[in-house]
Amino acid sequence: MxxxxxxxxxxxxxxxxxxxxxxxxxxxxxxxxxxxxxxxxxxxxxxxxxxxxxxxxxxxxxxxxxxxxxxxxxxxxxxxxxxxxxxxxxxLERLNRIRTMEPEWWRCEVEAGVTTEALQRRVREAGLRYPPDPGAGEVSHIGGNLATNAGGPHAFGHGVTRAWVLGVEAVLAPGELVHLGGPTRKDVAGYDLTSLLVGSEGTLGVITAAWLRLIPPPGAEQTVIGLFPSLASAQAGIGGALTCGAVPVALELLDGGALQDAGATLPVQDAAAEWSHLTDPTHAAVLIAHLEGDLAEATAARGDALVDTWQEAGATWTAVPSAASSSALATWRDSVSGAVAARRGGKLSEDVAVPTDRVAELLEGSAAIARRHGLEHAAWGHAGDGNLHCSFLLDPTSPERRAQAADAADELFSLAIALGGTISGEHGLGRLKSGHLSAQWDPAAVAAHQAIKAALDPKGLLNPGRKVA
Ligand SMILES: Cc1cc2nc3c(=O)[nH]c(=O)nc-3n(C[C@H](O)[C@H](O)[C@H](O)COP(=O)(O)OP(=O)(O)OC[C@H]3O[C@@H](n4cnc5c(N)ncnc54)[C@H](O)[C@@H]3O)c2cc1C
Structure with a gap:
């Protein structure tokens, strides 16, 4: 036998x-x-x-x-x-050691299976900060964060995961352990293979550990909220936030559809901030900016400048919440995805990104696509990066609705590309968007992807069918 x-x-x-x-x-x-x-x-x-x-x-x-x-x-x-x-x-769940934590040198070496939150906690305890903040940090691994080049709200000011990687330890086919970069902060001796592996979605090698850069935490922080009556005024608010000297490190947006669902779960902690304004879904969008600085007074002055700018841009209401309310607001922001999904039981949420000056066009176009397909729509995300989770709400048990949402998503990808953007700003192509690369990239660029894949994984055994289909 x-x-x-x-x-x-x-x-x-x-x-x-x-x-x-x-x-x-x-x-x-x-x-x-x-x-x-x-x-x-x-x-x-x-x-x-x-x-x-x-x-x-x-x-x-x-x-x-x-x-x-x-x-x-x-x-x-x-x-x-x-x-x-x-x-x-x-x-890689058993590769869960933090090999070195060197706060005096602003760096650490972490195995791939350490969760994002566990690393952030250890770094905080060491008096420093690891800024990447993808939303599922309690569960996601550092290896997964590198493999997807994860973003998050603070990617706007601090950069995506790649910006924090000094080097990776990885296994390349057919089974060789290699060290690309390391504790050294600068290294241009070879091709940037570290960056090539970051964001490669497990198709070029297995990341087993990484050297990461750390920074001191900010001395002062400030949150500013603005409610906008139209997407055009919200777009003006995004532009104003970049030019008024406030220098936000996170600039998040929720549209009216997202407010409709998330407004009901808003934490009311600061009466003076009149949170109830945020529960009004007739507004087109809310912007939430997070500012960081060295000194409280200077950071507060930058917050005031942003309030003025947003009022000039047409905001109907602005607020500078207390530290406690800002923290509650950030937690609330993290729960938006679940609140929106609850409306119909499910949603197809995409992660397209467009140039920052075209956010309003993306949101208008995405809502129009949803209407054409008879679907409800909501969007939220990282406005500063032009990276919005445009979502088509649906009953996940309905094959017809799922098919409609998939068709709507295809149109959304075309829209993002037409606006000069990308079909994926955060989540990668994985299995769901496999094969879409050629819609966005020139044929020669797709061929370069295929050549890299063939060179590093000649048998095509590493995450077959992902990214380069
Ligand atoms: C509620 C929620 C909020 C989210 N918010 C964000 C957000 O703000 N920003 C964002 O960017 N993403 C976000 N995500 C998506 C997800 O959390 C990220 O893509 C995350 O980086 C995935 O990490 P993971 O460890 O779970 O990877 P997995 O899901 O296990 O894997 C993801 C991909 O990486 C590959 N991979 C995993 N580990 C390795 C390794 N060690 N070596 C090589 N390849 C590997 C896998 O094969 C797969 O292709 C969110 C997800 C949820 C559910």
């Missing part, structure tokens, strides 16, 4: 990582945060190496046996990138 695929895997990969760390996949290993779409993959086994050398040995075994590998971090991805299509799931 021949051994089943799992028995062979268990024996041979068990010898590499320990038998107890190879198991048949559970349903949670076959899904990510796109599970509401019904997307569920299949795999022969889940392999959980305990260190980088074991990752290298597991990749080598897979390469020798033509076995596809889907790398898995925290599984919070919103494009199906960690959803396997056969082969093994290579889960």
């Amino acid at each position: 021949t051994a089943s695929p799992f028995t062979t895997l268990e024996r041979e990969l068990g010898a590499v990582v320990g038998a107890q760390h190879v198991s048949p996949p559970a349903i949670s290993d076959l899904e990510d945060a796109t599970r509401w779409t019904g997307l569920r993959g299949n795999a022969d086994a889940v392999v959980r190496p305990g260190n980088a050398e074991q990752v290298a040995a597991a990749v080598r075994w897979c390469y020798d046996h033509d076995m596809p590998i889907t790398v898995r971090g925290g599984g919070t991805g919103l494009s199906g990138g960690a959803v396997p299509e056969g082969g093994i799931v290579l889960s």
